[in-house]
Amino acid sequence: MTAIIEGMLNGNVRSLAKAITIVENDRPGKKELLKAIFPRTGNAYLIGITGPPGAGKSTLTDKLIALLRQQGKTVGIIAVDPSSPFSGGAILGDRIRMQQHALDDGVFIRSMATRSHLGGLAKTTVDVIHLLDAAGKDVIIVETVGVGQDEVDIVKIAHTTVVVMVPGLGDAVQIAKAGVLEIADVFAVNKADREGAAKLVNELRAMLDMSTGDWKPDIFSTVARDDVGIADLLAGIYQHREYVHGKGLDQVKFKSNVRQELCTYLMDGIIELANSYPDFEQLVDNIYQKEITPLEGAEKLFKKMGVKNNWLTTGGDDAEKN
Amino acid sequence: MAKRIKVLVGKPGLDGHDRGARVVARALRDAGMEVIYTGIRQTPEQIVATAIQEDVDAVGLSCLSGAHNNLFPKVVNLLREKGAEDILVFGGGIIPDGDIAGLKEAGIKEIFRPGSSTDETIKFITDQVNQ
Ligand SMILES: Nc1nc2c(ncn2[C@@H]2O[C@H](COP(=O)(O)OP(=O)(O)O)[C@@H](O)[C@H]2O)c(=O)[nH]1
Numbered sequence: 392m393t394a395i396i397e398g399m400l401n402g403n404v405r406s407l408a409k410a411i412t413i414v415e416n417d418r419p420g421k422k423e424l425l426k427a428i429f430p431r432t433g434n435a436y437l438i439g440i441t442g443p444p445g446a447g448k449s450t451l452t453d454k455l456i457a458l459l460r461q462q463g464k465t466v467g468i469i470a471v472d473p474s475s476p477f478s479g480g481a482i483l484g485d486r487i488r489m490q491q492h493a494l495d496d497g498v499f500i501r502s503m504a505t506r507s508h509l510g511g512l513a514k515t516t517v518d519v520i521h522l523l524d525a526a527g528k529d530v531i532i533v534e535t536v537g538v539g540q541d542e543v544d545i546v547k548i549a550h551t552t553v554v555v556m557v558p559g560l561g562d563a564v565q566i567a568k569a570g571v572l573e574i575a576d577v578f579a580v581n582k583a584d585r586e587g588a589a590k591l592v593n594e595l596r597a598m599l600d601m602s603t604g605d606w607k608p609d610i611f612s613t614v615a616r617d618d619v620g621i622a623d624l625l626a627g628i629y630q631h632r633e634y635v636h637g638k639g640l641d642q643v644k645f646k647s648n649v650r651q652e653l654c655t656y657l658m659d660g661i662i663e664l665a666n667s668y669p670d671f672e673q674l675v676d677n678i679y680q681k682e683i684t685p686l687e688g689a690e691k692l693f694k695k696m697g698v699k700n701n702w703l704t705t706g707g708d709d710a711e712k713n
Numbered sequence: 714m715a716k717r718i719k720v721l722v723g724k725p726g727l728d729g730h731d732r733g734a735r736v737v738a739r740a741l742r743d744a745g746m747e748v749i750y751t752g753i754r755q756t757p758e759q760i761v762a763t764a765i766q767e768d769v770d771a772v773g774l775s776c777l778s779g780a781h782n783n784l785f786p787k788v789v790n791l792l793r794e795k796g797a798e799d800i801l802v803f804g805g806g807i808i809p810d811g812d813i814a815g816l817k818e819a820g821i822k823e824i825f826r827p828g829s830s831t832d833e834t835i836k837f838i839t840d841q842v843n844q
Pocket residue numbers: 443444445446447448449450451485488581582583584585613614615616617
């Protein structure tokens with residue numbers, strides 16, 4: 392383990408790759424590894440790139456990598472794709488578009504399957520971001536598939552979220568309904584070579600003009616396939632970075648992220664503990680038979696754990712207020 | 714829970730026919746594996762760099778151009794150079810009988826030829842990786 396930690400912190404590619412596997416597969420040594428690298432995190436600039444399948448996210452990422460490399464920045468990429476709900480397997484093909492960077496030491500690309508985790512990310516994506524961050528990548532790009540608000544957890548993590556849209560997927564009203572307007576810091580209308588792109592840009596602009604937020608997302612037309620509009624897009628991304636940095640929002644975000652991580656571990660731990668009680672299944676049955684409510688079931692379990700839980704006792708009232 | 718097997722399916726060389734590689738990729742996915750597909754016309758160097766970054770258990774090479782005797786051993790050798798000889802390499806495509814022994818000697822663990830079922834490939838990978 393020490394060799395892997397030292398290796399990855401000193402730029403050894405195979406060590407970094409092995410470290411990611413340890414984290415992704417919950418292998419022994421994960422805790423030690425994360426502890427060793429955690430103090431070195433928090434330096435990378437995190438860009439999320441999300442949008443519907445086939446919008447050109449990977450192609451766009453490929454072109455952004457090239458530009459970032461020209462600027463002398465090292466880049467880490469995490470390309471997340473959904474696992475098959477049937478077999479649990481996955482075909483991870485985002486790299487196809489990025490293979491021109493395969494031999495560049497300054498670029499590290501890793502594919503991840505969601506492994507049935509919801510929200511567009513794998514459960515361990517955040518830890519993998521920590522690893523790339525600690526390994527010294529200046530910029531980390533996370534590509535995820537997502538269309539609606541519920542699918543894009545990356546928004547909570549990334550400093551800047553780029554939503555990639557394409558003409559022909561519906562009008563701006565539908566886009567607004569999916570909640571896309573709220574999650575984008577920057578819009579890329581890709582496949583601008585296609586009919587309807589200008590119209591989509593105008594519709595988006597009209598909707599965004601009505602928004603009242605502090606930050607007004609800019610819209611960039613791109614033809615990722617032909618490397619058109621990428622420099623402007625990157626400039627727009629960096630403009631948002633300035634804004635985030637100037638307001639100290641990156642620190643706010645980092646803190647809320649570590650809070651979220653803490654809560655995730657707590658939740659996992661509590662559920663595991665509950666599952667370990669021999670009468671857990673009996674309790675599920677009792678609920679199933681309508682002898683008790685799920686809320687009462689949880690209450691019983693918390694009592695067993697010796698946890699006094701105020702939310703549970705007032706839960707019903709709070710729910711009503713909602 | 715069994716280990717989640719990760720396989721790179723790559724096409725070295727200049728031929729642009731990846732139907733076979735895609736069929737294999739899909740079969741492996743349906744068997745519960747995570748498949749990195751790198752697309753056509755990859756150099757052995759690109760395939761090896763990708764296999765290392767992705768930390769795959771196995772690399773499957775498909776070649777229809779006839780350059781397998783050169784390209785497949787090159788992948789094995791490059792993996793060795795990078796200290797990644799533990800990654801299993803197997804191959805497929807149009808490969809004459811006479812070439813198989815030489816390829817195996819060069820470190821390609823198995824060759825699957827057109828007509829062999831994807832189940833064979835799945836069983837082979839699973840056995841090798843879990844052993
Ligand atoms: N016409 C057109 N096609 C593009 C453009 N950008 C990407 N594509 C193509 O769209 C397809 C999907 O691209 P990909 O980057 O894999 O999309 P992703 O699923 O969002 O990552 C590929 O065939 C690309 O070549 C573009 O600007 N215009």
